Amino acid sequence: MSAQIFEMVAKRVLKDTARKNINSKDPYFEEVAVYGRDGRPTGRVKKQKKGIPRILSQHDGKVLKKVRRQAYRLDMSLFNCCGIRFGWSSVIGIVPFIGDVIDLFLAYRVVTSCCSIEGGLPESLKYRMFFNILLDFGIGLIPFVGDIADAVFRANTRNAWLLEEYLIKKAETELRLREEKERPNGQRPVLADLKDLDSEPVPTKSFWPSWGRGKGPSHDGQLNQEIGVTEPEPGTSRPPTYSEQAPQAGGT
Template sequence: MASIVAKYILKESGNNSFGLEDPYFEQVPATRLHTRAFSRKTHRKAVPPGLSDHDGKILTKVKRRAHKLDMSLFSCFGIRFGWSSVIGIIPGVGDVIDAFMAFMVLRTCCQVEGGLPMDVQLKMGLNILLDFVVGLIPFLGDIIDALFRANTRNAVELEKFLRKRGAARLEAQGYTIPVIDPSDSTEYDRFHDEQGTP
């Protein structure tokens, strides 16, 4: 049952690191940054092309908040913890505060030009609700909550939506859509692997 929920409802797979991808930072091969080969460097993700300045600022703000809430403090046994995890440890009240902060991130997401479609808002709200309900379980719920990362999932959903909107905006303005999006490192790397170029 859990695998069905993960695969079809939450759309988790190896392509999105099973829902654990970092919304704010990405790792790129160091050879692209003109340093040692066979190593990876971490740097901030680029804003997708075609976005207005306002939407770019909103996306950056959401990604920064999601990173601080879900991943910024420390790592333990490969699990990254943020303020959301620490606050969620407080029984009852911590989970309410955590849900409130997650709704603040959702409210920021809704400030994009033209607002968010209802299906994207519902998916983000479901992430927050699931995060809240699981967080109510003592101790084990807090660990699952740290793994689930509702804010990160919502930031990734916003970025996917804005990436599509940016591509549509470029197309409407008569610009040719590039075969690869240089702001998406996984797409860039996959394309160059297929082409056999360094």
């Protein structure tokens, strides 16, 4: 059973890696364009700390900020060499075996921080995070080459991004459920009304009233009734009169 779970989690992780390279993004800082006094971009960028999505609760926002900081220090905080960012995780891993065990312990602390969100992490997401740090530990056991591969894989950064994606989806779901709960009884969602407009037949009005007299049900289920209009005689100020039945041909 455990082997099947491990295989399922491994496939999911590889699928995420193929879909987008989440380990290449800085979890703690972001680059923003610099604008001049005239409001035009100068072509330069500056680094600043990433903001917390407003949709998150205060507690989950603090947890996400803490996990971002831990992942950045372990994976990217020290120096850049040949386009690869190195953090404390890579430096500690240089020490054979003992360094890899310490690195595994630090990565486990990151996952523990992720589990402190409101409601905790779902088991499937927790397995994916543990798979990331175990795979990172296995790669790091290879002397020298494993340390470089460890710096490229960045298990802590992957887990930080997985946490952020989960928190945003969870907050959006809770917000939608809260809005549905606060909606007055009998009021239907706007989206459902729009779907009904697409599915229900739209009543049509004939250009020539005499063609559709007394034929077919209207939109509310009652028979159509034509309204006759009698025009006033020329030279009089009497307004036109209306009747439920159109005047017969030749009538006045």
